[in-house]
Amino acid sequence: MNEMRSPPTRCNDCPIREKALFQVVADRYLADAESRRTAQYSLAARATLYQEGAPPTMAYTLFSGWLMLYRNHSDGSRQGLRIALPGDFVGYMPVPISGYSHGAFAVTQAVVCAFRQHDLHAMMEDHVDLARHITSIQAHYIAACETSMLGLGRKSAKERIAYVVAELYHRLAARGEIDREGQLMPFPLTQEMLGELTGLTPVHTNRVLRKLRLDGFMTAERHRIHIPDVGRLCELADYEPPEAA
Amino acid sequence: MNEMRSPPTRCNDCPIREKALFQVVADRYLADAESRRTAQYSLAARATLYQEGAPPTMAYTLFSGWLMLYRNHSDGSRQGLRIALPGDFVGYMPVPISGYSHGAFAVTQAVVCAFRQHDLHAMMEDHVDLARHITSIQAHYIAACETSMLGLGRKSAKERIAYVVAELYHRLAARGEIDREGQLMPFPLTQEMLGELTGLTPVHTNRVLRKLRLDGFMTAERHRIHIPDVGRLCELADYEPPEAA
DNA sequence: CGGGTATTTGACGACTGTCAACGCCAGTGG
DNA sequence: CCACTGGCGTTGACAGTCGTCAAATACCCG
Numbered sequence: 001m002n003e004m005r006s007p008p009t010r011c012n013d014c015p016i017r018e019k020a021l022f023q024v025v026a027d028r029y030l031a032d033a034e035s036r037r038t039a040q041y042s043l044a045a046r047a048t049l050y051q052e053g054a055p056p057t058m059a060y061t062l063f064s065g066w067l068m069l070y071r072n073h074s075d076g077s078r079q080g081l082r083i084a085l086p087g088d089f090v091g092y093m094p095v096p097i098s099g100y101s102h103g104a105f106a107v108t109q110a111v112v113c114a115f116r117q118h119d120l121h122a123m124m125e126d127h128v129d130l131a132r133h134i135t136s137i138q139a140h141y142i143a144a145c146e147t148s149m150l151g152l153g154r155k156s157a158k159e160r161i162a163y164v165v166a167e168l169y170h171r172l173a174a175r176g177e178i179d180r181e182g183q184l185m186p187f188p189l190t191q192e193m194l195g196e197l198t199g200l201t202p203v204h205t206n207r208v209l210r211k212l213r214l215d216g217f218m219t220a221e222r223h224r225i226h227i228p229d230v231g232r233l234c235e236l237a238d239y240e241p242p243e244a245a
Numbered sequence: 246m247n248e249m250r251s252p253p254t255r256c257n258d259c260p261i262r263e264k265a266l267f268q269v270v271a272d273r274y275l276a277d278a279e280s281r282r283t284a285q286y287s288l289a290a291r292a293t294l295y296q297e298g299a300p301p302t303m304a305y306t307l308f309s310g311w312l313m314l315y316r317n318h319s320d321g322s323r324q325g326l327r328i329a330l331p332g333d334f335v336g337y338m339p340v341p342i343s344g345y346s347h348g349a350f351a352v353t354q355a356v357v358c359a360f361r362q363h364d365l366h367a368m369m370e371d372h373v374d375l376a377r378h379i380t381s382i383q384a385h386y387i388a389a390c391e392t393s394m395l396g397l398g399r400k401s402a403k404e405r406i407a408y409v410v411a412e413l414y415h416r417l418a419a420r421g422e423i424d425r426e427g428q429l430m431p432f433p434l435t436q437e438m439l440g441e442l443t444g445l446t447p448v449h450t451n452r453v454l455r456k457l458r459l460d461g462f463m464t465a466e467r468h469r470i471h472i473p474d475v476g477r478l479c480e481l482a483d484y485e486p487p488e489a490a
Numbered sequence: 491c492g493g494g495t496a497t498t499t500g501a502c503g504a505c506t507g508t509c510a511a512c513g514c515c516a517g518t519g520g
Numbered sequence: 521c522c523a524c525t526g527g528c529g530t531t532g533a534c535a536g537t538c539g540t541c542a543a544a545t546a547c548c549c550g
Contacts, residue, residue: 071395074483079395094381101388124376131369131376136339138383143346145390150316150324152397153444157538190496199398204538206498222496222547238319402506435528449506451530467515 040113043106049091052103056093058114062086065110066188069102070196080197082144083107083164083189085171089137095121108188152199155238157208160198162237165218165225169233170241187225285358288351294336297348301338303359307331310355311433314347315441325442327389328352328409328434330416334382340366353433397444400483402453405443407482410463410470414478415486432470 040063043049049060052072067084081102084090090104124131151160169185172178178185189197195205209220217233219226227233234241285308288294294305297317312329326347329335335349369376396405414430417423423430434442440450454465462478464471472478479486 071391073395073399075399077399079398081391081394094377094384096381097384097388101384102391121377125373128370128373128376131373131380132339132366135376135380135383136341138380138387139339139342139346142383142387142390143342145387145394146316146326146347148394149326149390149397150318152394153324154318154320154322191498192496201539202497203499203540207538210498437528446507447529448508448531452506455530 040111043110043112045106045108045110047106049104049106049112050100052101053099056091056097056100056117059092059117059120060090060104060112060114062088062090063111063113066107067104067110067112068107068189068193068197069104071102078196079199080193081148082141083168083197085168086175089134092120092134092137093117107193157198157200157204158211159237160200161194161205161208161212162217162233163239164194164197165227166230166234166237166239169227169230170239182230183227185225185227186223187220188223191220285356288355288357290351290353290355292351294349294351294355294357295345297346298344301336301342301345301362304337304362304365305335305349305357305359307333307335308356308358311352312349312355312357313352313434313438313442314349316347323441324444325438326393327386328413328442330413331420334379337365337379337382338362352438402443402445402449403456404482405445406439406450406453406457407462407478408484409439409442410472411475411479411482411484414472414475415484427475428472430470430472431468432465433468436465 041049041060043065049067050056050058052070062084064086067088067090069081069084069090071079071081073079084104091100093100120134124134151163155163165185165187168187169178172185173182191205191209192202194200194209195202198205200208209218212218213220216228217236218228233239286294286305288310294312295301295303297315307329309331312333312335314326314329314335316324316326318324329349336345338345365379369379396408400408410430410432413432414423417430418427436450436454437447439445439454440447443450445453454463457463458465461473462481463473478484
């Protein structure tokens with residue numbers, strides 16, 4: 001599918017059991033999953049994982065790195081739909097769907113674990129609640145999409161960018177990827193990608209980032225963002241941090 | 246929940262079997278469904294079916310009329326997410342979800358059939374492929390949401406409005422609700438609702454509709470729209486009619 | 491060090507929102 | 521039957537956000 005994708009390898013060096021966030025297959029399915037899972041892939045930064053419209057043969061759990069889900073527009077531009085972080089499950093398409101509804105590419109170098117959709121469907125037969133689990137993952141993705149629609153349709157550029165950053169901050173925090181002081185977050189997205197997620201041009205994204213910096217909300221450096229006051233950023237973004245689990 | 250909702254009645258006057266588009270419960274589940282289904286509700290135009298954040302006790306199949314799914318914004322405005330047409334299944338939220346991710350209200354007078362979420366979950370245990378069916382409904386909704394995100398983020402007001410109309414045209418056509426000549430479609434949405442769906446203000450929606458009329462794409466009258474050339478409208482909207490089934 | 495990618499900035503214009511006012515129409519009550 | 525009333529649609533003037541075009545700068549990788 002993409003020359004940047006390295007050949008499949010068995011997951012021996014990265015066994016499923018070590019991935020606390022592996023969403024799809026809970027402990028009870030592990031033996032089953034081990035036998036059905038096909039391979040682990042390593043993706044170079046910018047490599048395509050799957051393309052919009054392609055036959056959905058595989059679904060993936062992200063082990064490491066960031067992915068971006070996107071949708072192409074006929075004018076050549078691209079709308080970012082969602083950033084996938086380690087532990088997220090992407091690319092699942094139930095049977096009557098004949099093509100991926102979106103594309104996915106690696107923002108950073110990334111490692112994914114691939115499942116055949118066919119195997120997942122078979123596993124849903126054997127394990128009733130796996131179906132509910134996948135249904136739940138879909139529902140969470142739906143809620144995120146609805147939130148994005150609200151943002152794209154109603155919020156200003158400043159609020160949309162603040163929202164993307166605030167949400168990523170909390171998703172990273174839940175994974176322990178925010179530093180001790182809670183002000184510095186890794187941020188491998190380019191300004192162009194941030195604009196794709198927020199429906200803005202790269203130029204305007206840059207201007208808004210400057211304004212956010214001047215207003216003291218955040219300082220976007222190379223590959224990371226400093227946030228002096230997360231609460232204030234969330235307030236601007238109208239983002240409600242989820243209840244700590 | 247809403248004073249405009251009429252008291253529940255049994256479905257005797259509107260048996261499930263007559264609804265060809267009833268998506269959730271295929272023929273094989275009908276006996277089961279009849280016993281579990283609680284009631285049929287009639288909604289007045291503008292009545293709320295369920296509210297964002299409320300405990301998701303019920304899910305609904307729309308029998309007649311139009312619904313609009315929406316999400317409230319903190320500034321008091323509202324983002325339209327999707328129009329539900331007869332046969333559509335709305336409001337399903339899997340177990341870990343504690344509140345509806347969006348609200349729904351009746352655009353026109355409407356009749357829905359209500360299922361307890363609890364019963365649906367139980368039915369998914371007994372009927373394996375019902376789970377897949379619901380998963381598939383979710384996936385179609387996801388694809389629609391992704392398409393909307395692309396529109397809200399990348400398309401002009403003219404294209405977005407054209408898209409909503411073109412999509413509704415084809416969904417109505419599939420239900421046989423377009424007249425013989427294929428140019429006149431029912432359209433109960435107010436311009437304000439159309440603006441909510443497209444992320445526009447009512448005023449600008451009106452201006453764009455005028456421009457679409459001047460350019461010969463459509464004539465929006467009271468409760469209906471005339472489309473002289475559907476193909477040209479779809480081209481403007483960048484809408485691909487689904488393969489005729 | 492060189493070349494490509496990413497960021498930054500300015501000037502300008504188009505698109506869309508805001509505010510305000512008016513007209514149209516259907517339903518209501520006298 | 522008619523006046524009233526509220527919702528919806530329409531239009532104008534104006535402002536602000538955001539996109540486009542262009543160019544310069546900064547940064548990374550080889």
